[in-house]
Amino acid sequence: MINHIGGFAVKDLERSIQFYVAVLTPLGYKLHHRSENSANFSDSLSTDPFGDFAIYEGAPFPFHLAFQAKDNQAVDAFNEVAMSFGAKGYGRPGYHKHFHENYYAAFIYDPDGYEIEAVFHNKQAH
Template structure:
């Protein structure tokens, strides 16, 4: 059995303003323990151990666009990290799409927030309280 609980290798999003996008994610992702791990012309990868989240100018050189109904959810290590992510995102030019808190539709263990980055991508920080999760099963 595979010991890696993840189902994704990485996610990439496009930007029409590379420097603005990098400034945003350089400020926001450290609140979740992420850092820049790789850089290429027009692309930067963030992660904890390996490049999991890429921000880049589109390779086909056409304008980047936002997927309606698409969002990226980052794992937060605590409720405090969710709050810090939300505050950092707003300070870096993001737009609030849902303040930190529980969401009954996701179950009692969930605590998270949603923001739009400067390109309009919807991003989330989510903390799952494992103790509450064990109590529900």
Template sequence: MFDHIGIRVSNVEASERFFLRALEPLGVAVAMKGPDSVGLGKNSKPSLWIYGAKDRPTPLHLAFAAEHRSQVDAFYRAAIEAGGHDNGIPGLRTHYHPNYYAAFVIAPDGHNVEVVCHFPEG
């Protein structure tokens, strides 16, 4: 449904470093830069815009799709190594549906970042 989304952060450079490292297993890279902003995405198309904010932004929940469960695991490791805080280790969340495999990490500014795979193992 969305073409792209923008979030506010207190430190664009720190959030850029976090999101690039955390989402690298999904193939996310810098797609575009603007004044006090950066657009991240795949294939040079910005899908997640990070904008500077003067005040601490209200935390959001951001969920990114993975094609394989191994990408969820890799996201979690990379996000924790990048300074994120655990908010749910990789695993099945069968209360959503039988193949909902996800991990959750709190990013800078308190954003709850999830990577989810909706496919069965293998």
């Protein structure tokens, strides 16, 4: 869960909206607000009237964003949907013990090359 991110630039707003609607659905996010030049997304816990994060058309820049998942299956679904959109990932979803023992995550690159992660801190693992 995040409170909000002011926004980041994408090359093709329509393509990115379709991508984020699809890959964030397994994590409980939805399109919150849409304008001509931007889109805002939120989850069911959001209390911010503008949503949790926004994208807008512009020149991309280096960026990493991690979304909290409710379980390992949501991480897996995020990864599967991203791959169906042609996203590139680095490795299959799994435990990344170099972060901590119960860190279950998938890392993908969105259509603009941003590193997007879904992570679940599985306290019941192993």
